[in-house]
Amino acid sequence: MRTGKPGYMIVLSLILISLIVAIVTTMANKSRIHIRYIKTMINREKAKMIAWSGVQVAKSQLANMGVVKDVKESSQDKNKNQKDKQKKQNGKKKKEKGGKRLEEAKQFITKLFPVINRWQTFKLNKKNDGITGELKICLGCEEGKIDINQFFDFVHKKFFGEGSKKNDYKKVMQQIFAQIKKVAGGEDVFSKFEKFLKDRQNKLYDPTELLKIKELERFKENVFYEPSGSVRSNTGKPKQTIYLSDIFTLWSFKKELNPWFLSHSLKVLLGLKVEVSGNVGLEEKTLQEKLKQFKLKLAWPDSWKNMLLPLYGKDFDHLPSEVSKVMSTKFEPKVFSVLSYGTVGDVTQKLFVIMERVALPKRKSSGSTSFEFRTKKFYWL
Numbered sequence: 001m002r003t004g005k006p007g008y009m010i011v012l013s014l015i016l017i018s019l020i021v022a023i024v025t026t027m028a029n030k031s032r033i034h035i036r037y038i039k040t041m042i043n044r045e046k047a048k049m050i051a052w053s054g055v056q057v058a059k060s061q062l063a064n065m066g067v068v069k070d071v072k073e074s075s076q077d078k079n080k081n082q083k084d085k086q087k088k089q090n091g092k093k094k095k096e097k098g099g100k101r102l103e104e105a106k107q108f109i110t111k112l113f114p115v116i117n118r119w120q121t122f123k124l125n126k127k128n129d130g131i132t133g134e135l136k137i138c139l140g141c142e143e144g145k146i147d148i149n150q151f152f153d154f155v156h157k158k159f160f161g162e163g164s165k166k167n168d169y170k171k172v173m174q175q176i177f178a179q180i181k182k183v184a185g186g187e188d189v190f191s192k193f194e195k196f197l198k199d200r201q202n203k204l205y206d207p208t209e210l211l212k213i214k215e216l217e218r219f220k221e222n223v224f225y226e227p228s229g230s231v232r233s234n235t236g237k238p239k240q241t242i243y244l245s246d247i248f249t250l251w252s253f254k255k256e257l258n259p260w261f262l263s264h265s266l267k268v269l270l271g272l273k274v275e276v277s278g279n280v281g282l283e284e285k286t287l288q289e290k291l292k293q294f295k296l297k298l299a300w301p302d303s304w305k306n307m308l309l310p311l312y313g314k315d316f317d318h319l320p321s322e323v324s325k326v327m328s329t330k331f332e333p334k335v336f337s338v339l340s341y342g343t344v345g346d347v348t349q350k351l352f353v354i355m356e357r358v359a360l361p362k363r364k365s366s367g368s369t370s371f372e373f374r375t376k377k378f379y380w381l
Contacts, residue, residue, distance in 0.1 A: 040347060046131055047349040050124070050342025054137040055353050057122070058338035061139070062357055063371045065111040105331045106291045109260055110284050113311075115139060117264045117274075119227050133344040138227050141261035142335040142354060143328075145249040146176065149203045157198045160255065167325055169255070170194075175320040176247070179269040183242055189215035206377075207245045219244040224352055224381055225264055225339065240268040251335050251354050251376050256328035259308060270323065273313035286310075298329045334358070335376070350381035 122135040151169040153160050159170035177190035196213050208223060210216050225246035246265035257266070267274045290307045298304075301316035304327075309315055316324060340351045354377040360370045 039345075043344040043347040044349065046133065046344040047342040047347050050131065050133050050135050050344065051340045051349045051351040052342075054135050054340030054342060055338055055351065055355075057135070058137050058139055058336075058340070058353075059355070059373045062112075062336060062373070065108045102294070102296055105296060106288075106294055108333075109291060109294070109331075110287045112139065112141075113260060113287055114284055116141065116261055117225070117227055131344070133342065136341040136343075138225075138339040140225065140246075140263060140337040140339070141258060141333055142249045142337055143252040143254055143256075143258040143333050144260075144262040144266060145252060146173075146247060146257070146266075147250060147252040147254060148197075148207070148248050149250050150253065150255045152197050154197070154200060154203050159194075167255070168322065169326075171322040172326055175322050176269065179320065180242070180247070183240070183269055184218070186218065187215065189213065192216075204250055207248045207250060210244060210248065216244070224379070227264065227339075240264075240274060242268050249354075251356075253335070254328070256326050256330075257323075258331075258333055259304070259327045260331065261333060267312070270319055271314055273311070296331055298331070300324070300327060300329065303329075351378065352381055353378040 116139050119136050119138055122137075124131055124133045124135060126132045151159055151173060159168070159173065161167040162170045173193070174190050177188055177193065181188045192213050192215050193210070196210070204210075211220060211223075222241055222243045223245055225243040228241075242265040246263045247269070262270070262272070264274060290310060293303075293306045295303070304316035319327075335354065335356050337352065337354045340353070342349045342351075353375060355373045355375050357371050357373055360372055
């Protein structure tokens with residue numbers, strides 16, 4: 001009589017238990033990955049909001065820089081003739097208006113010059129800001145770059161002023177590309193750049209179109225400026241990086257360069273001092289001293305010697321000869337850029353926005369100038 005029982009049930013049970021364990025383990029692993037993914041996506045959206053808020057911070061800073069309240073007029077002697085009184089009032093208003101514009105320009109330079117092309121970092125916490133993270137913004141000025149569409153005549157297929165003695169923009173670009181070769185190495189690609197412009201039927205729509213020129217492809221990794229500081233070359237000396245969209249722009253709408261707010265890359269190309277002390281308060285104090293001789297219409301090279309030489313460390317006469325001719329003598333910056341980084345956890349979102357600062361009609365109630373900002377272009381980096 002057989003007393004033994006088949007053992008297949010034990011084997012089948014072990015197999016089923018193994019399958020269940022494998023399924024549960026797989027689900028647990030996927031759950032962990034999914035949780036990490038969800039957390040990353042949430043942090044990504046938060047970082048995007050912080051980056052957008054950086055644009056608003058930049059607008060607020062630019063709106064408040066150089067704003068001076070109107071000075072109330074003093075009462076006139078009631079016994080004077082009404083005609084004389086009105087004449088004096090008109091003269092006083094004109095004088096006060098010019099004085100106010102001058103004071104606004106001085107304050108604008110004093111506030112913006114120490115922070116332009118540099119990071120401003122803001123630490124955020126849940127208690128005070130509703131979110132834990134970091135915001136970094138860097139202000140720039142598009143009028144401190146070369147506007148290609150203003151330099152080249154796409155109708156007649158040549159540079160503006162070509163062949164003239166005063167402002168030959170072809171010679172300006174030749175000197176710029178010679179400096180690019182000197183700083184970044186490689187060959188002088190001005191001829192390829194000129195051919196590229198002549199072959200086009202329309203103006204450029206974006207500076208990145210220049211990457212279609214094979215010799216400029218080396219800028220693919222350095223398109224947008226990032227104030228990361230200098231790096232050490234093989235010789236041990238500081239080597240400054242230059243960036244394509246930090247040299248060229250399409251948004252200044254001017255043929256001149258604003259010497260107060262030159263871009264980082266143009267400063268490097270022109271051999272100007274780009275090192276910063278990091279002490280904004282000290283630099284504002286230094287600027288206030290230099291700006292005592294500031295006028296709304298400057299005169300080169302005297303104005304450069306008195307104000308910009310101590311800041312840039314290079315004499316006006318030592319700038320490339322053709323480039324020095326396109327330095328603007330007027331102070332009227334309007335188009336700015338902001339690089340904004342929002343970071344939450346280990347996720348960073350990067351945004352680059354170009355915007356125009358437009359003065360609104362003055363309100364009688366407040367007596368001060370207000371501004372609005374019109375976005376021209378933005379990039380997610």
